[in-house]
Amino acid sequence: MTEELLRAPAEVKYAEELDWLESVDDAPKPFSWRLSPAMVRTFILGSERSDKLERDIAPKWFGDRTFVERSIVTLASDRGLLLIGDPGTGKSWLAELLAAAICRNSTLVVQGTAGTTEDHIKYSWNVSMVIAKGQSRESMIPSPIMTAMEGGVIGRFEELTRSTSDVQDALISILSEKYVSVPELDTDNIVFAKPGFSIIATANSRDRGVNDLSSALKRRFNFVRIPVVTNKKSEAEIVRFRTAELLRRHEIELEVPPTLLDILLQSFADLRAAAAAAGSDDEKLESALSTAEQIGVLEDAILHSQFFGDRTLRAQTLAASMVGSLVRRSPEDLSILNKFWHGVIEPRSKQEEGSPWEGFLEGGREAIATLS
Incomplete structure (x- = not known):
């Protein structure tokens, strides 16, 4: 299948390896995680002799293990994870690997730009269905973040500081309350996040001052700064x-x-x-x-x-x-x-x-x- 894709997501590219790791992983797993925290680290950084695995796992991200471990611990809590650093330091690749290892889905992504709106974070409507049948859950188009909430998996937000402040503020209630209200509906108008849901965001440190994060949003993220590799x-x-x-x-x-x-x-x-x-x-x-x-x-x-x-x-x-x-x-x-x-x-x-x-x-x- 990977030969048919221009760029396969990590969970597809390393599907066989992830299946094997899951089959031998008997350690406790938070929420609905597919791998334990230690095995997530092994998948990303590669195996060591002390892991005593029957096969070698090649490293896929090269950097200090403390950055990976802190990222994993954050995602096992109820806080969001913000990976921040200069361009080209591997933030997005680390976010993709984390999502692939934890929930086998790294594609629930919102790309932050000046044109990103609140609809991209919450939901929008299928206009033709609304005209035909009115507003309902069936005519609602969930955002990647809402889909992650409903599935209890990881949602990703790339280049958070490139999006405007009102878009960023829409994340505050999601990260704190863990639900999204749908005021257009009279019933079934709240979408709750299931256990395992979290958000991995990335931010370019060179974009500082473009759309600075509010203190309220900063409090809801654990920051992991990824330095430029100089070794x-x-x-x-x-x-x-x-x-x-x-x-x-x-x-x-x-x-x-x-x-x-x-x-x-x-x-x-x-x-x-x-x-x-x-x-x-x-x-x-x-x-x-x-x-x-x-x-x-x-x-x-x-x-x-x-x-x-x-x-x-x-x-x-x-x-x-x-x-x-x-x-x-x-x-x-x-x-x-x-x-x-x-x-x-x-x-x-x-x-x-x-x-x-x-x-x-x-x-x-x-x-x-x-x-x-």
Whole structure:
């Protein structure tokens, strides 16, 4: 089935693994959870020897286990969970994995935007049915959040701070009272949440000030801040994991040389250091320089090599993809990258003559010149 989907949700992609974990899980489970808290952690972070499982479970999210454990404990309580962090830190992926492991449904999602309304959180009406038969439960269209309430499962709210304050306020009664009133109906006009219902929301820390959360809503969420991955080993694991998925999905047989992966990781680390030392925002790239953006750069380079190259990933192609992905403001970002290439990449290529750094230097220069 997964081959027929452009992107299968986690509960479909890892269905066989989840079935097996559920079959061997005899630990107590909160509410109607499909897995125990410890097994949810194992599904997300991978198995260890101390788990004494008959098969290895590969990690799917790479980060400090305390973030995962606190998230699981929050969902086992009656509070909502808010994952907050910079773009590309894996908040949405962690939310999806948590929902998949806990209730085998990660698709009850509301996407927060300026156009999100209260109807997207509560309910709307099937106009044709209302005209024909009047307002009733049958003519009501429940939101993903209301569906999660009725099923006692996890509902997700992506980019909470992108939605307006009145939309955010609609969550307050849901999180505190655990029901939604339907005043248009005379009877059967309250939808109660069943045990197991909770909400996982995500928020971009760079959106602070767009639509700040009220103190009332903040009190109803436990905050888990997901930091940018700066550990090279962890970041390399994430990039390898995502790249392997990409190659499988596109059925591409192409090797990513370890030296090129090291160059990508080092370049992003140097750019982050330069951004941290910058005196103003004008001296920083608009890009968040996240692990997700590294994966995007590598994906672009792989696909370019597959379709327009000789199916060999080269340093020049990787550099061109990196410049093309990180330049979002012109001429500001171009100027920053030009200085970076001359001040950091060029000296490094001279120190390691004959290494892929030389090709990386040349590819980046050509890309910058093309965009200038």
